[in-house]
Amino acid sequence: MNRFNKSLIPSLLTLLLAAASVVAQPETPARVIEISAKKFEFTPNVVTLKKDEPVTIHFTSTDRAHGLLVKEFKIDLDADVGKPADVTVTPHEAGSFAAICDHYCGSGHGNMKMTFVVE
């Protein structure tokens, strides 16, 4: 009995380690899209995404508070100098979608926008 148990120990350990590795295996990280804002423009001003692919938007500002709003994807971020913001989203609809700065930043604010293209 003892001998039988001892012979099983390496196999059990292997199984446990294998199971642990499955549990601990991190999910594939979402592709990160960097978007930077300054008065009165986003860089880049066109971003192409793939339908049903999760992406993380990393939003930064180089001058003052700005917003990044895309209602269709529920992206609503605010960034200020030294205060970036992130969100992970998965677009499920193909097309072109406008993103705007929704944090008033001065006289050119009304035309501060960019485009998300989902293919």
Place this chain on the structure above:
Amino acid sequence: MAKPFDRRSFMRLSAASLGAGALLRFMPFGSTANGMTLGNLLGSRNGEAPGPFSIVQLSDTHVGFQGPPDPLGTKAFERAVDAVNALNPQPDLILFTGDLTHDSEDPAEHAKRFAAFKAISGRLRVKKQMHVPGEHDAALDGGTLFREHFGETHYSFDHRGVHFVALDNVSAGKPIVGAEQIAWLKKDLARFPKTAPIVVFTHRPLFDLKPEWEWFTSDGDEVMNVLAPYDAVTVLYGHIHRLNHSTIGKSQHYAARSLIFAFPEPPAASTAEKKPLPFDKTQPFRNLGIREITGNSTRHTLSVNDVELTSRELSGTEGVQQILKTGDFL
């Protein structure tokens, strides 16, 4: 303290836009069955058809704005003041629905623009003038300058049986009313029965009119949930520089024309560019017109009739060169 309303005190509302804004006439039930017609309105300017209660809404004067697409500066605002001063009888009060000034990064320059706004609005014969800020007035400084000139950015008052609520959806920097103001609104309205006539005036639309052009308020749904139980809610706003009438639930939402360049009907495409209508030198005040709104006395709803003026006095059909001769632009 305001007296509570009952159903008998319901107002019938008719309104007419002067292009420069909107003239609203509140008529008690049981008065003239057909409400105020355009003829009545024009007649009233000669003292022929006085209404029991009217207000004027002026919006988006942008004092301090210079350059294309509209070289008129404050000329349309000044013309609107003259037109309102010519009304007979005079309206009881004037509502300004934001963007009184065009912003400046320099607070001293912006303060001058507030002073210039007050110099022109001070020429109005009607001295009861109420204001809400637009983003050009209050978004860069959180409303500090606005408060110095006009007091709080949200408040309420009663006038002849109508409860008026001023809402601020700009000074947080984003198109938002905010939880604190919504809680205040709930408390403010709690003392009224559901039949109370309520006029909300604010700058941005409280619904998703064109979010990609920032024609929305992000928590507008929450505001409308607070207003939803009330049977007679009218929301007056500006911001979009064009006429619009929308019905949200039982409430009626009216945008007034601006007193500076106009925007077109927004195309459906999300990415459509936001561009003002081109300035027409032959008709510098082309977007002036009269919008007549007559209330339905049984259902408390409003019907709208937009009429473009041909009157030289109000429409400004003279050429821009003639206007240029009348004074300097800002």
